[in-house]
Amino acid sequence: MRARGGGPGTPGAFPGGPELFRLTPDVAHLNHGSFGAVPIPVARVHRDLAAEAAADPDAFFLGVPDRVAAARGRVAAHLGADPEGIAFVTNATEAAGLALDALRLDDGDEILVTDHGYGTVVAAAARRARTVTVALDPGLPDEDAVREAVIAGLTRRTKVVLLDHISSPTARTVAGPRLLAELRERGVTTVVDGAHAPGMLAEPLAGRPDFWFGNLHKWAYAPPGTAVLAVARAHRARVSPPVPSWEDERGFPRAVEYRATADYTGWLAAPEGLDLIAGLGAADVRAHNGELVRRGAELLAEVTGLTPLPYTEGLAMRSLRLPEGLARTQREAAALREEIAARLGCRILIWPWPGGGGIRISGQIYNRPEEYERLAVGLRALLAAV
Numbered sequence: 580m581r582a583r584g585g586g587p588g589t590p591g592a593f594p595g596g597p598e599l600f601r602l603t604p605d606v607a608h609l610n611h612g613s614f615g616a617v618p619i620p621v622a623r624v625h626r627d628l629a630a631e632a633a634a635d636p637d638a639f640f641l642g643v644p645d646r647v648a649a650a651r652g653r654v655a656a657h658l659g660a661d662p663e664g665i666a667f668v669t670n671a672t673e674a675a676g677l678a679l680d681a682l683r684l685d686d687g688d689e690i691l692v693t694d695h696g697y698g699t700v701v702a703a704a705a706r707r708a709r710t711v712t713v714a715l716d717p718g719l720p721d722e723d724a725v726r727e728a729v730i731a732g733l734t735r736r737t738k739v740v741l742l743d744h745i746s747s748p749t750a751r752t753v754a755g756p757r758l759l760a761e762l763r764e765r766g767v768t769t770v771v772d773g774a775h776a777p778g779m780l781a782e783p784l785a786g787r788p789d790f791w792f793g794n795l796h797k798w799a800y801a802p803p804g805t806a807v808l809a810v811a812r813a814h815r816a817r818v819s820p821p822v823p824s825w826e827d828e829r830g831f832p833r834a835v836e837y838r839a840t841a842d843y844t845g846w847l848a849a850p851e852g853l854d855l856i857a858g859l860g861a862a863d864v865r866a867h868n869g870e871l872v873r874r875g876a877e878l879l880a881e882v883t884g885l886t887p888l889p890y891t892e893g894l895a896m897r898s899l900r901l902p903e904g905l906a907r908t909q910r911e912a913a914a915l916r917e918e919i920a921a922r923l924g925c926r927i928l929i930w931p932w933p934g935g936g937g938i939r940i941s942g943q944i945y946n947r948p949e950e951y952e953r954l955a956v957g958l959r960a961l962l963a964a965v
Contacts, residue, residue, distance in 0.1 A: 800852030906936030
């Protein structure tokens, strides 16, 4: 993880990338990391599955458990996971609750979190045990500095460490393999929020955490409400299904996945997104997105004077610090985000931080270099007027 300037020129558009999506053409969609976007071929499969369910509900729902298991197997193959060690869930926040409930913590046990953690996931931890928050300065230079800060925050009561794989606001790696290995050696259970990992990382399960969960509706091109929870073998029997069902006797993962009459079409369509990435060339997609957002962040820094944060090489998201006094709270961050959307026609993330927050941009195969230029020029004028 390092800051880098210079480098090759602006990358071109990914061949056929924009045509795979139905995004509003007059908006610069530079915030793929928040909600993702569903490619047309995946949306078509999703729509056909919904039509199938409507045409013959009995046949569809009676076959759902086996079809979900088959879809899970396809997803597991792309992620390098054990197909019997992952389960479909709706999103990372739900997965966090399932993982933490499985640990059955006692009074006095502590969960260590960081101040980069996603709000609802950290809230899920706080509902179940006392949390201790490690402060990670957004300017920490590399993964070693992050690792040292987390290790220094451990106490004799720390039973669980809940970490971002890639932090949502600052777009940096937190739960790296070396940190996970050190925590394992100390007997600490690791729970990793990999919301951004599937589809962005070549090896999203690297480091072998006890629990790991990731959204498929972000970088893996799946429909909304599609995520997976991966559980180490030693913990699987303790994962309780969210609702009672006729699959309970099958245990994890089927008991977690089956929820009677529910909408399973997103899960069944999910493998299509990862298949699409593989067909486009997963390494090419990752390289393009990483290089595009690298240049976008450099351009923002050059034109606006914003300070780029240290980053993990190859990620498709980058963050920069805003001037002091801007986006100090969630309310201020949301207001600035919406002002940028209204005045510049650009969708980005503004994240709050005490004293002054930051801006996060994403790179995806539907993005074009000129969209970052539009944001940079417009943001320079907007910030000058603030």
